[in-house]
Amino acid sequence: MLLKRLQIWIDSQYENPRGIVGRYIGEKMVRQHRVEVDWTIEQLTVRRMTASSTSVAAPVTPWHASFGRTTTSM
Numbered sequence: 001m002l003l004k005r006l007q008i009w010i011d012s013q014y015e016n017p018r019g020i021v022g023r024y025i026g027e028k029m030v031r032q033h034r035v036e037v038d039w040t041i042e043q044l045t046v047r048r049m050t051a052s053s054t055s056v057a058a059p060v061t062p063w064h065a066s067f068g069r070t071t072t073s074m
Helices: 002-015 019-032 034-043 063-067
Strands: none
């Protein structure tokens, strides 16, 4: 019973990290999502818009498409 309550409390830290345990779990989530964050940053293209140019960057394929996921499954 106590072990179950502890597991529920730890799981709740993923929804709303708080305190020392929340800081640890938050840092763990940052490390786990590093690949997606790095990929997203690579996809960002910053273009200097000039008065004579109104071109817009081409749309980028969502990251989940490169992993075989579809937008409808999310």
